[in-house]
Amino acid sequence: MESLKRKIETEGVGVGTEVVKVDMFLNHKIDVQLAVEMGQAFHEAFKDDQVDAILTVEASGIITGMTTAMAFGNIPVIFAKKGERRNIGNDVYTAEVYSFTHQKSNIIRVSRNYLKAGMRVLIIDDFLANGAAINGLISIVEEAGATLVGAGVCIEKGWQPGGDHLRGKGVKLVSLAICDRIEDGKIICRD
Numbered sequence: 002m003e004s005l006k007r008k009i010e011t012e013g014v015g016v017g018t019e020v021v022k023v024d025m026f027l028n029h030k031i032d033v034q035l036a037v038e039m040g041q042a043f044h045e046a047f048k049d050d051q052v053d054a055i056l057t058v059e060a061s062g063i064i065t066g067m068t069t070a071m072a073f074g075n076i077p078v079i080f081a082k083k084g085e086r087r088n089i090g091n092d093v094y095t096a097e098v099y100s101f102t103h104q105k106s107n108i109i110r111v112s113r114n115y116l117k118a119g120m121r122v123l124i125i126d127d128f129l130a131n132g133a134a135i136n137g138l139i140s141i142v143e144e145a146g147a148t149l150v151g152a153g154v155c156i157e158k159g160w161q162p163g164g165d166h167l168r169g170k171g172v173k174l175v176s177l178a179i180c181d182r183i184e185d186g187k188i189i190c191r192d
Contacts (some may be wrong), residue, residue: 002042002179006190009156010034015183021128021156028061028127039177040068043125043153046175050150052123054079056116056142057110058098058134061127065155069125080115081109081138092142096137109134111141118146129154129176133164139172156180159191 005054007105014022038165043065055078059064066078081096084107093110100107116122123139142149151173157181167174179191 002175004035004037004038005155005178008032008176009180009188009190013188015186015188018183019100019158021158021180021183021188022098023156027155028064030138031064036064036068037071038099039065039155040070040072042177043069043123043175044072046153047123047151047173048073050123050173051121052076052150053121054116055125056081056111056122056138057125058138059083059089062125064118065127065153066125067151067172069123069153079111081111081141083107085107094141096140098133098137099131100133104144109141113145116141120145120147120148122147123150124152125154127155128154131162131163132166135167135172151175153177 008026009023012025014020017128020185052073054076055066055070057063058081063080070076070078092113095108095110097106097108100132124135126134139149154173157176157179161183164174181191182189
């Protein structure tokens with residue numbers, strides 16, 4: 002997605018050789034028009050897959066999950082909650098996921114009331130590094146007896162193994178931008 006790649010390369014900041022800092026438009030301050038365009042791009046990529054629901058992880062995946070759901074005609078967005086919550090109850094699917102960004106593990110939870118057997122689920126997330134969040138969500142989809150139609154990520158870090166691993170497992174993976182490297186604070190995206 003050219004508009005996303007341009008935004009990453011002109012406004013994003015590489016921190017060291019590992020951190021792609023794009024919070025100025027993706028996951029702290031939101032460029033709403035760009036979020037809408039990303040949702041439309043995911044719809045275009047998965048429009049023939051009969052998607053019933055979007056599944057993401059709080060909090061950064063919610064915005065793009067919502068714009069994708071709107072592009073599909075207002076299908077539901079289900080987001081896995083991090084940590085224990087009294088309001089979600091105990092009848093949940095869980096997975097442990099390690100966050101590359103936060104350098105810690107979290108237990109994510111999805112209520113069994115919202116994710117049902119037979120649903121056709123599209124996973125949406127903001128970043129793909131090692132694939133822990135998406136793999137955790139896949140395990141929840143499988144535990145629910147739902148069908149994974151694929152995964153869409155806004156930004157994939159091409160130098161980390163998550164994308165290759167998911168593709169190797171046969172997951173239909175659509176990355177709107179793949180970053181190849183960071184050089185002197187500049188993020189270089191794949192053409």
